[in-house]
Amino acid sequence: MGDIKVIEIKKSVYADNDERADLLRRELKEKGIFLMNLMSSPGSGKTSTLKQIIAAMKDKYQIGIMEADIDSDVDAVAIAETGVKAIQLHTGGMCHLDADMTRQGLEALEVDGIELAILENVGNLVCPAEFDTGAAKNVMILSVPEGHDKPLKYPLMFSICDVVLINKIDVIEHFDFDLQQCRQNILMRNKDAVIIPISAKTGEGIEEFTEWLSQEIENMR
Ligand SMILES: Nc1nc2c(ncn2[C@@H]2O[C@H](COP(=O)(O)OP(=O)(O)OP(=O)(O)O)[C@@H](O)[C@H]2O)c(=O)[nH]1
Ligand SMILES: [Mg+2]
Numbered sequence: 001m002g003d004i005k006v007i008e009i010k011k012s013v014y015a016d017n018d019e020r021a022d023l024l025r026r027e028l029k030e031k032g033i034f035l036m037n038l039m040s041s042p043g044s045g046k047t048s049t050l051k052q053i054i055a056a057m058k059d060k061y062q063i064g065i066m067e068a069d070i071d072s073d074v075d076a077v078a079i080a081e082t083g084v085k086a087i088q089l090h091t092g093g094m095c096h097l098d099a100d101m102t103r104q105g106l107e108a109l110e111v112d113g114i115e116l117a118i119l120e121n122v123g124n125l126v127c128p129a130e131f132d133t134g135a136a137k138n139v140m141i142l143s144v145p146e147g148h149d150k151p152l153k154y155p156l157m158f159s160i161c162d163v164v165l166i167n168k169i170d171v172i173e174h175f176d177f178d179l180q181q182c183r184q185n186i187l188m189r190n191k192d193a194v195i196i197p198i199s200a201k202t203g204e205g206i207e208e209f210t211e212w213l214s215q216e217i218e219n220m221r
């Protein structure tokens with residue numbers, strides 16, 4: 001597919017990212033646009049989970065997706081196939097997006113009319129956690145093959161996320177993954193975290209998540 005819009009994001013020059021993120025959050029709220037920031041390690045299932053979320057919610061909300069990557073447009077192509085508005089953001093080698101970069105992405109997405117905008121952040125558990133994008137909610141995915149100890153190793157990411165989706169639950173029997181221990185490790189970092197086991201392959205748990213998301217969208221209005 002050759003008609004995917006690809007935006008080369010310019011590196012931010014602003015030191016006051018937290019203030020710029022708060023400003024963006026306020027502006028989006030006034031416009032009635034709910035921005036969700038989706039983060040995880042590479043390959044844990046962000047794009048696959050987005051496809052499930054889109055299938056469940058696209059009849060109810062106007063959705064726009066920003067796919068951030070260092071290079072390539074494979075994720076934006078995959079999302080565009082679902083029929084929702086999708087653009088690819090290239091970060092020029094940077095491993096995260098901050099509020100100004102997110103604003104550049106939203107402008108390129110042309111968000112007027114969009115009710116739910118989702119940013120698939122660059123895949124890693126470190127840098128994206130350090131920069132507030134201005135999103136209304138942060139959601140992360142931890143997949144079963146990564147192991148239940150990740151909240152111990154990447155504390156900041158788990159502490160800033162409102163929801164932790166434990167993905168690839170369909171293959172749990174093949175891994176030494178202790179779901180109960182994982183829950184405890186997550187709650188140790190963030191006692192308010194909503195934890196939902198899902199499978200982006202079978203669709204298990206997706207409804208529980210989309211119900212949470214719909215409720216948050218309505219709460220913002
Ligand atoms: N068995 C199983 N495989 C899954 C599941 N979710 C994703 N996968 C597979 O995991 C691989 C990576 O999935 P993606 O959705 O591309 O992961 P991603 O987080 O978007 O990857 P990056 O954008 O590269 O960081 C693909 O081969 C998917 O088919 C799941 O719930 N169960
Ligand atoms: Mg992806």
